[in-house]
Amino acid sequence: MTSPPRHTRLRPTDLLRLGLIGPRTRKTRSALSALGICLGIAAVIAVTGISSSNQAHLLARLDRLGSNLITVAPGKGPDQRPVPLPPTAEKMLANIAPVQEVTATGATEAEVYRNDLVPKEQTGGISVLAARLNLLDVLHVTLRSGKWLDRASENLPVTVLGDQAAQRLGVTAPGERVWLGGQSYIVGGILAPNELVPELGTAALVGWPRAQAHLGADGTAATVYLRPHPERVPDVQDVAGATANPANPGLVAVSRPSDLLMARSEAKGALTGLVLSLAGVALLVGGVGIANTMVVGVMERRGEIGLRRALGARGGQIAVQFLLEAVLMGFIGGIGGLITGSLAVYGYALAQGWPVSVPLYTIVAGPSVSVLVAAVAGIYPALRAAGASPTDALRSA
Structure with missing residues (x-):
């Protein structure tokens, strides 16, 4: 079978x-x-x-710019108008323990033009700001050309322009002159673009003492920039408002530009x-x-x-x-x-x-x-x- x-x-x-x-x-x-x-x-x-x-x-x-930058600026009041920071805000913020570096810019009453023949209403959206000497170091901003302010030039009619401000004014190189605050200023340098502080791109920066003496600055910081320890950034953000303005912490705008990026x-x-x-x-x-x-x-x-x-x-x-x-x-x-x-x-x-x-x-x-x-x-x-x-x-x- x-x-x-x-x-x-x-x-x-x-x-x-x-x-x-x-x-x-x-x-x-x-x-x-x-x-x-x-x-x-x-x-x-x-x-x-x-x-x-x-x-x-x-x-x-x-990582190159530093993601631990904190910006403290005036907040808006009930009438939706900015409320200036107290005169002590910059010093008080510098006393926060984890804060390693502090710098600031201040508002002025001046306007800047290419020359004295430009009509006053044509400002080009450029702001004139007083600047601390350590501004570039703290913000990790670089110069495209020229020099930054120093102990001598911060008292002289010298300005450093942001990249967009230079473009709008038609300034191509340091050494040229602009009409700032009713006086001729020499351009000492031009900033390179910086993503963390784009507001500097449309600004003309002058020395702090010069701004107080000739441009109507009151010496109060309009914007304070902090560099805390990288691991303590959230802690500093939590207390920055109350430290800058203890009476009205809600009227202080605290932000971290890197979060926006x-x-x-x-x-x-x-x-x-x-x-x-x-x-x-x-x-x-x-x-x-x-x-x-x-x-x-x-x-x-x-x-x-x-x-x-x-x-x-x-x-x-x-x-x-x-x-x-x-x-x-x-x-x-x-x-x-x-x-x-x-x-x-x-x-x-x-x-x-x-x-x-x-x-x-x-x-x-x-x-x-x-x-x-x-x-x-x-x-x-x-x-x-x-x-x-x-x-x-x-x-x-």
Whole structure:
């Protein structure tokens, strides 16, 4: 009595060869299906990589500028008008234990023009401020050209212009003269832009003693800048208002400019969700493309399926063959998307002068997601192929 034939299992290498039959014989159709997955993964990698590179660039700039800067300025009263800081505010704030550096600017009654022929109503939105000598050191502001005020020039008709103020006045280099407070002032220097203190960009800065003697400054700080210990910034923020104006702490505006930069970065990051949604649509389209290719492949290869079933291939082996074809297309598309997206991040970051940063989780998740999408897309065609009757398949071939 003969024993029934035993079911045999295909080795992994045999399964791999079977899975490559479809991509090798239908190269163009398979490539187009994999392209959909490739574009989706490339979009995910590019969006997350560019956002991460932008964040790395911002954090690096904050580290150079110092994210521990606190600004104390007049708040608004019930009539919505600024309430000046008390004359003791600057000194009192300097006495807070964690505060390491303090500087200030003061308001003046002066206006600045290119020359004395410019009409008085055309101020150009430029403010004239009294400045402490340590202003640049505390704020980490640099000069684009020229020199900063010193012990001698703070008593003389010398001004240092912000970058935007110089542009509006038509000043291109130190040594030129402007009409400030009804007198000719020489421009000693021009500041470089600084994201943490943009208000200095539209200001003409003069020495504190000069402002008090000739420009109507009362010696009271209009804005006080603090540099506390980095780990004690929240503590200083909590007490700065009450310290500057103990009688009315609610009339003091305390802010941390670096928080504004981070908020701006997060606002830009909100667009990332939209772009990722579009990338998800691209992945979905790629998955549908793979499913369509596999369904058409099942219909076109019914003769092959029937012949294999007639020779003893089980339905599960047929299903695995077609599922492997889908997964291979997804894997190829995922690797292609990873390479394309990484190149896009590298090129964009290089053009912007940013550090290149591609999150590790996207490198791992990209191909993994593409394989998962392809596997889901290939389940139905694989089951359809596995359920085909050998006689019907051979008859319709």
